[in-house]
Amino acid sequence: MAFAGALGAPGLFLISFLDSSILTFPIINDLLLIQLSHAAACVDAAVCQHGRAGFVAGVCVAFLLARKIEEAAFHSRVGARGHAIRHWVERNGFGGMLLAALLPPPTPFKFFVLAAGAFEVPLVSFASAVGLPA
Secondary structure (H helix, E strand, O other), X not given: OHHHHHHOHHHHHHHHHHHHHOOOOOOHHHHHHHHHHXXXXXXXXXXXXXXXXXXXXXXXXXXXXXXXXXXXXXXXHHXXXXXXXXXXXXXXXXXXXXXXXXXXXXXXXXXXXXXXXXXXXXXXXXXXXXHOOO
């Protein structure tokens, strides 16, 4: 966190990207956002947008990786919730991803990202849905 904090807004982008794609940093991106916002109130919007951009870029990487896996691999990773998530993603597309992005923890958002990639939701629709709740 100290390294990312020293980078400022690009550090927030990096932490948000890594958190939403491959690694998990619980609460670190939130704490970093608070720290950076506290420094100067006039740059809050710019700092928030770096965090959002990192998040969207990270989930798009996870989405594209999920496109490479087969449906069977998705179901083996997700488990019993797989059928319900698949049905949700196929039936709702953009709206389903938008709602999944808005749901509070402990909603398994990464499972929805993997499902969207595995079940071939259009990338533009996916990125729009997860980037909209900024």
